[in-house]
Amino acid sequence: DIQMTQSPSSLSASVGDRVTITCRASQGISNYLAWYQQKPGKVPKLLIYAASTLQSGVPSRFSGSGSGTDFTLTISSLQPEDVATYYCQKYNSALLFTFGPGTKVDIK
Amino acid sequence: EVQLVESGGGVVRPGGSLRLSCAASGFTFDDYGMSWVRQAPGKGLEWVSGINWNGGSTGYADSVKGRFTISRDNAKNSLYLQMNSLRAEDTALYHCARRSREVAAYAFDIWGQGTMVTVSS
Numbered sequence: 001d002i003q004m005t006q007s008p009s010s011l012s013a014s015v016g017d018r019v020t021i022t023c024r025a026s027q028g029i030s031n032y033l034a035w036y037q038q039k040p041g042k043v044p045k046l047l048i049y050a051a052s053t054l055q056s057g058v059p060s061r062f063s064g065s066g067s068g069t070d071f072t073l074t075i076s077s078l079q080p081e082d083v084a085t086y087y088c089q090k091y092n093s094a095l096l097f098t099f100g101p102g103t104k105v106d107i108k
Numbered sequence: 109e110v111q112l113v114e115s116g117g118g119v120v121r122p123g124g125s126l127r128l129s130c131a132a133s134g135f136t137f138d139d140y141g142m143s144w145v146r147q148a149p150g151k152g153l154e155w156v157s158g159i160n161w162n163g164g165s166t167g168y169a170d171s172v173k174g175r176f177t178i179s180r181d182n183a184k185n186s187l188y189l190q191m192n193s194l195r196a197e198d199t200a201l202y203h204c205a206r207r208s209r210e211v212a213a214y215a216f217d218i219w220g221q222g223t224m225v226t227v228s229s
Contacts, residue, residue, distance in 0.1 A: 001170075034215035036153075043203060043221060044145075044153060049213040087153055091214030095167030097143065097155040 002027045002098070004090055010104040019075040021103045023088035028068040032091040035064055035073045038102075039084045047086075048073065075105075083107055110134035110218055112204050117223030124194050128223055130187040130204030135218075138162065138182035141207035143216060144189050146200035146225075156202070157189060172198075194227045201225075 003026040013019050023033065031051035036044040046055045048064035051071055061076040075082055088100040116128040128144070143158035157178040158167045166178050177190040187204050201224050205216035 031212070032214050034213070036216075038153075043219040044216075045219075046208070046215055046217050049208060049210065049215040053210070053213070055217065085152075089153075089155075089215060095141070095158040095160065095165055096169075097158065097167075097214070099145075099153040099155060102152045 002029060002090065002092060004088060004098055004100040006086075006088060006100040006103050008103060009101065010106070012106045012108045013078050014108045015078055015080060017078045019078050019082075019105060021073045021086055021105075023066075023071045023073070023100050025069045025071075025090060029090050029092075031067050033064075033066065033071050034089045034091075035062075036087045036089065037082075037084045038087065044087065078105075078107070080107055110206075112206065112218055112220035114202060114204055114220045114223035117202065117225045119226045119228060120194055121229050122195060122227055124227070125190070125192045126194065126225060128189040128191065128202055128204075128225070130189075130220055132185045132187065132204075132206075135206075137180075137185040140209060142180065142187045143205050143207060144178065144187075144202055145205050145216070145219075146198075146202045147222075148197075148200040151200075154200070158207070159187070191225070194225075196227050199225060199227050 033051045035048040038044040052064045085102045144156040175193045179188045201222040203222040204220045206218040208217040
């Protein structure tokens with residue numbers, strides 16, 4: 001099984017800071033990688049798919065990059081409404097998906 | 109409005125069974141693959157099971173394989189999850205989720221609010 005790790009597990013940053021979250025796969029997964037934002041008490045929201053494509057309606061301060069085993073989600077200027085847990089998710093094939101363990105983002 | 113509404117959750121004893129349902133509206137249901145994703149209290153997201161547009165292909169997480177069965181009825185715009193031999197570790201909020209049809213988007217773009225399953229004696 002391909003394992004997914006995320007780092008850091010949590011972070012605290014100031015409003016306006018650039019924030020980067022990393023997701024790593026134990027084997028190459030091409031660009032079959034998505035990112036979600038889950039605010040407290042809410043359902044997950046798709047931010048990025050195919051590693052770097054912004055989902056419609058998502059603010060442009062969010063961006064994704066990477067291919068193979070290493071991927072990043074970047075928030076160019078952290079806003080108070082970005083407080084959430086962020087998950088990466090990979091697609092294995094044959095209708096198999098796996099989520100990463102999550103990264104909790106707070107405002108300092 | 110595009111919407112997914114889950115039902116069927118509840119409290120069940122270990123070893124028991126439950127059938128979850130997800131009613132879809134606001135989109136052409138049989139154009140989309142669907143999945144179930146769960147979240148235990150205070151924990152992360154766990155993909156449980158998925159099904160393609162016509163029910164011809166299914167997939168399961170190792171944690172539920174052999175115990176859970178996913179199905180769909182396109183005439184009723186509904187997705188189902190039959191859960192047997194339930195364990196305490198199956199306690200979670202169960203969401204149904206629509207797989208995006210964007211090119212190369214192996215991801216979930218619409219989520220339901222979820223139905224809670226509690227396995228306890």
